[in-house]
Amino acid sequence: MNQSFIIGQYVPKESPVHALDARTKLIIVFFYVLVTFSAETLSSYLILFLFAACGAIVSRVHPLFIVKGLRPIWFIIILTFILHLFIQRQGEVLFTVFGYAIYDQAVIQAAIISSRLFLLILMTTLLTLTTTPISITDAVETLLKPLKSLKLPIHELALMMSISLRFIPTLIEETDKISKAQASRGIDFQTGRWRDRLKAIFALLIPLFISAFKRAEDLAMAMEARGYRGDYGRTKFRELKFTSLDLIVFLLFIIIVIGFFYFNG
Amino acid sequence: MEIVFENVDFTYQPNSPFSHQALKNISLRIKHGDYAAFIGHTGSGKSTLLQHLNGILRPTSGTVRIGDFELTTKKNNAIKSLRRKVGVVFQYPEHQLFEETVERDILFGPKNFGMDMEEAKHKLPVILEEVGLPTDVLQRSPFELSGGQMRRVAIAGVLITDPNVLILDEPTAGLDPRGRKQIMSLIDSLHKKKRMTIILVTHHMEDVLRHANQAFVLSEGELVMQGEPVEVFQEEERLQDIGLGIPEELQLINQLQQALGLPITYHHQSPSELGKDIAQALHAGGNR
Amino acid sequence: MIEFNKVSYSYDKNRGNAVDELSLFIEQNEWIALIGHNGSGKSTVAKLMNGLLLPTEGNVSVSGLPLSEDTYWDIRKKVGMVFQNPENQFVGTTVMDDVAFGLENLGFPREEMVKRVASALKEVDMYAFKDQAPNRLSGGQKQRVAIAGILAIMPEVIIFDEASTMLDPNGKKELLETIKGLRKIKKMTIVYITHDLSEAAYADRIIVMNEGKQWMSGKPREVFQYRDELSEIGLEIPLISSIYSGMNKHGVKLEKEPLHMKELVDQLWKLSSKM
Known part of the structure; x- marks a missing residue:
C-alpha cells in the first residue's frame, strides 16, 4: 500500500537531462553551487537562472513537480528575504512600514540572498528529479575513487547507500505494519501524556530495530553465500556512460561560466 | 457482537494520483459466535477489510457496525474500547513483541486499555495454558524463545484483554505441520469453549473447509462469493477464474464423481475416513 | 556430488549438536528433498553444504573438494543457495542489478555479465521484469529472481533452504514449476529443504532429518508409507x-x-x- 512513496523524488522520463551521465550532473551542480555564491550582479543571476530554467524545460519534468520539490523551502526563502529586508540598514530609505525604515540596499541584498537560495534548491531538485538515487550513488563512488588510496572505504560507503535505498520501502511497510499491530493493542500514538507517548514510540521502534537487524543478518548471509567478499576482485554491472551529449553539456556549462564571470565584473 | 458491513467502500489516498480503491461496495454480516473465513489472494482487499473491524481504517463511504459501535467516515472516540473487544493477531505477530519479559509484553494491552492490572496478572497462567506455553517463560525475554513460542506469546497478548471477536491474519504462516495443527486447534477451542467470534484469513482452503462455518471470497476489492464453505467450494470453476483453488479432498471427490461416477459426498470426514468411503463405494460399484 | 562424513555441528556447546554425526551422499543431478520439523537440523545441513558454517567435527566435500576455510569461496561457486525470506536476500535496487550481484562478486567482465543476466532471467521467465524494483514483485517472483541470480553463476548444486515457506499457494506453485522447468532444460543437483511433504513428493529421493540425524532416506513412495512414524516426528504425509x-x-x-x-x-x- 506504500507504492505511492517514491524515494528521492525521481520522475522517470526520457529526456536529454535524464540521459546525462550522473557524474556530469553531479559535477555541474557542484560548480554551479560554487559559482552561485560569487554572483553579485543582476545579469549574472539572470544567466544562472536561464541555465537552470533551460535544464528544467529540457528535462520534460512537469513544472508542478519542481514547484512541489521547492515547496518545503519557499518558507525559508521568504523568511530570508524578510529578515534581510529589516536587518540591513544601508543606503537610502525607500519607505517605512509600521515606523520601520526599509533601505534600498536592504531590498537588493534580500533579493540577492533569496535568489541564491532559490537557484541552489532549483538545481539540486532538478538533479534528484532526473537521476535515480542509485545512479547518484554510483557517480559518488566513481568520483570519490581516488580517495581509496587514502584508505577511505569508498566501496563500502556506496554499497551502504545503495542497500539503504533498496530497503527504505521495506522498512516503511514494516513500520506501518507494526504501528497497526500496536494500535490494535490499545496504543495511542497521537494523544496522551508525554510519558505514554514515549512508551508508544518505544513499542514501535524496538520491534522495528529487531526486524531491521534480523534483515541485516539475513542479507549478510545471502551476500556471503553469493560470494561477496568486499571490494576484492569485484567488477561492476552498472556502468556510467560518458557520451558526446555529456561533452556538449560540459562545454555549454563552461561557456555559461565564462559569460557569468564576464557579467559578474 | 454481530458484525455488519453496509455498502462499504475504501480508497487509499483518495483525490491523489496514487488513489486506489481497495474495497468496493462490501455488504456482509457475521453473526455472534460465527467462525468466518476470508479468502482471496494477495491484493484482493482482505487486509484492508480486516483493518475496518477494529477501526484501524475507517470506510471512505458506507457503515461498519460491530456490536454497538458504528464506524463511518467520521471519527469515533470510542475506538479504544472497540479495540479491546476486537482482538487482532496480525501476520507474523511475533514481530510486534518488544518488552523485556514475556509477562510485560502480554500485559502491554491491558495496561493500554486501562484494565485492572492485578486481575490481568491473575489471568496469566490460564492464558498461557490456553496458548500452550509453560508458566516459567513469564520472566524470560521473548527474544530467547523459538519462533513458534514467540507467536504464542503474541497471541496471549491479544487474548488477555478478553476480546469477543478474534481476528487472525494467516496465523499459521511459516509454521511446520505440527505447529500449524496446534494453532488451528487452539483457535477451535477459543471458538467452542469461549464462544468467541473467529475471523480467519488464510490461504489454506483445507482449514476453511475443516474449521469455518462461513466463507467470504474477495477478489479485486469485491465480495464475490459467500456462504458455507462446502457450498462456496462447489463452484470450483468460478474460484479458479479468480486464481483460487478448492481443498484437495473436494477436488478428489469431484474427480471421482465425474470419472468413476462414485457417489461420495463430503461430510467433514477425516482423510482416512474419506479413503474408507471411497473403498466402500468402489466395492459397491464392483458388486453391482 | 555432496558427501557428509560423520559431520557434527553445534551452535552452542551447552545445547548439544544441531547436526549430529551425520553421514550422507547426494548424487550428481539428483533432486533431494531434505525434510524435518522446525529445529530438526535441516537448515544447518544446508549451511554446511556451502561453507556458511564449517563442521565442528567430520568432513564435508562437494564434487571431490573438501570444505575448509581455504576452499569455501570455491565451494560457493559450485553451490548456490535460495533462502527462506524473499525480501531479505534481494540485494539489488532492480531485478537486473540483483541477478548481477553474484557475477560482480566473482569479477566477471561486464559484457559477460550482461549476457548471463539476460539468459538467467529468461530461464526463470522474469526477463520482462528486469527493470522493476523489488517492492513491486510478489514473493514468488522474488524467489525466481533469486534463482536467476544463482543460475547466472552456473553452479552445480542449488539449495532451496525453505524457499517456499513464506510464499502463498500460488507462489509455492510458481517456485516448484520453475524448478521442474529448469530440470528439463539443464542438469543440476537440487537440494530442496521443506517441511511440506507434498512438495517433497516431486524429489527423486527424500532424506528425513530428526534431531540432527538422518532418520530415513528413500523414494517418496517408500517414505510416505511411514505415516504414523512421520507424524510422531512432527511431519504430515x-x-x-x-x-x-x-x-x-x-x-x-x-x-x-x-x-x-x-x-x-x-x-x-x-x-x-x-x-
Whole structure:
C-alpha cells in the first residue's frame, strides 16, 4: 500500500537531462553551487537562472513537480528575504512600514540572498528529479575513487547507500505494519501524556530495530553465500556512460561560466 | 457482537494520483459466535477489510457496525474500547513483541486499555495454558524463545484483554505441520469453549473447509462469493477464474464423481475416513 | 556430488549438536528433498553444504573438494543457495542489478555479465521484469529472481533452504514449476529443504532429518508409507497418501503408492474398469 512513496523524488522520463551521465550532473551542480555564491550582479543571476530554467524545460519534468520539490523551502526563502529586508540598514530609505525604515540596499541584498537560495534548491531538485538515487550513488563512488588510496572505504560507503535505498520501502511497510499491530493493542500514538507517548514510540521502534537487524543478518548471509567478499576482485554491472551529449553539456556549462564571470565584473 | 458491513467502500489516498480503491461496495454480516473465513489472494482487499473491524481504517463511504459501535467516515472516540473487544493477531505477530519479559509484553494491552492490572496478572497462567506455553517463560525475554513460542506469546497478548471477536491474519504462516495443527486447534477451542467470534484469513482452503462455518471470497476489492464453505467450494470453476483453488479432498471427490461416477459426498470426514468411503463405494460399484 | 562424513555441528556447546554425526551422499543431478520439523537440523545441513558454517567435527566435500576455510569461496561457486525470506536476500535496487550481484562478486567482465543476466532471467521467465524494483514483485517472483541470480553463476548444486515457506499457494506453485522447468532444460543437483511433504513428493529421493540425524532416506513412495512414524516426528504425509492409506485398510490395493491426485484417480479408474 506504500507504492505511492517514491524515494528521492525521481520522475522517470526520457529526456536529454535524464540521459546525462550522473557524474556530469553531479559535477555541474557542484560548480554551479560554487559559482552561485560569487554572483553579485543582476545579469549574472539572470544567466544562472536561464541555465537552470533551460535544464528544467529540457528535462520534460512537469513544472508542478519542481514547484512541489521547492515547496518545503519557499518558507525559508521568504523568511530570508524578510529578515534581510529589516536587518540591513544601508543606503537610502525607500519607505517605512509600521515606523520601520526599509533601505534600498536592504531590498537588493534580500533579493540577492533569496535568489541564491532559490537557484541552489532549483538545481539540486532538478538533479534528484532526473537521476535515480542509485545512479547518484554510483557517480559518488566513481568520483570519490581516488580517495581509496587514502584508505577511505569508498566501496563500502556506496554499497551502504545503495542497500539503504533498496530497503527504505521495506522498512516503511514494516513500520506501518507494526504501528497497526500496536494500535490494535490499545496504543495511542497521537494523544496522551508525554510519558505514554514515549512508551508508544518505544513499542514501535524496538520491534522495528529487531526486524531491521534480523534483515541485516539475513542479507549478510545471502551476500556471503553469493560470494561477496568486499571490494576484492569485484567488477561492476552498472556502468556510467560518458557520451558526446555529456561533452556538449560540459562545454555549454563552461561557456555559461565564462559569460557569468564576464557579467559578474 | 454481530458484525455488519453496509455498502462499504475504501480508497487509499483518495483525490491523489496514487488513489486506489481497495474495497468496493462490501455488504456482509457475521453473526455472534460465527467462525468466518476470508479468502482471496494477495491484493484482493482482505487486509484492508480486516483493518475496518477494529477501526484501524475507517470506510471512505458506507457503515461498519460491530456490536454497538458504528464506524463511518467520521471519527469515533470510542475506538479504544472497540479495540479491546476486537482482538487482532496480525501476520507474523511475533514481530510486534518488544518488552523485556514475556509477562510485560502480554500485559502491554491491558495496561493500554486501562484494565485492572492485578486481575490481568491473575489471568496469566490460564492464558498461557490456553496458548500452550509453560508458566516459567513469564520472566524470560521473548527474544530467547523459538519462533513458534514467540507467536504464542503474541497471541496471549491479544487474548488477555478478553476480546469477543478474534481476528487472525494467516496465523499459521511459516509454521511446520505440527505447529500449524496446534494453532488451528487452539483457535477451535477459543471458538467452542469461549464462544468467541473467529475471523480467519488464510490461504489454506483445507482449514476453511475443516474449521469455518462461513466463507467470504474477495477478489479485486469485491465480495464475490459467500456462504458455507462446502457450498462456496462447489463452484470450483468460478474460484479458479479468480486464481483460487478448492481443498484437495473436494477436488478428489469431484474427480471421482465425474470419472468413476462414485457417489461420495463430503461430510467433514477425516482423510482416512474419506479413503474408507471411497473403498466402500468402489466395492459397491464392483458388486453391482 | 555432496558427501557428509560423520559431520557434527553445534551452535552452542551447552545445547548439544544441531547436526549430529551425520553421514550422507547426494548424487550428481539428483533432486533431494531434505525434510524435518522446525529445529530438526535441516537448515544447518544446508549451511554446511556451502561453507556458511564449517563442521565442528567430520568432513564435508562437494564434487571431490573438501570444505575448509581455504576452499569455501570455491565451494560457493559450485553451490548456490535460495533462502527462506524473499525480501531479505534481494540485494539489488532492480531485478537486473540483483541477478548481477553474484557475477560482480566473482569479477566477471561486464559484457559477460550482461549476457548471463539476460539468459538467467529468461530461464526463470522474469526477463520482462528486469527493470522493476523489488517492492513491486510478489514473493514468488522474488524467489525466481533469486534463482536467476544463482543460475547466472552456473553452479552445480542449488539449495532451496525453505524457499517456499513464506510464499502463498500460488507462489509455492510458481517456485516448484520453475524448478521442474529448469530440470528439463539443464542438469543440476537440487537440494530442496521443506517441511511440506507434498512438495517433497516431486524429489527423486527424500532424506528425513530428526534431531540432527538422518532418520530415513528413500523414494517418496517408500517414505510416505511411514505415516504414523512421520507424524510422531512432527511431519504430515500428503493428503492423497492419507486418503490412500484409508482405502488400503479397506481392501483397495493399487499398483503403486499414489503421490498426486492424478496418480490416484488414474489408478482407481484402471482398477474400477477391471472390476
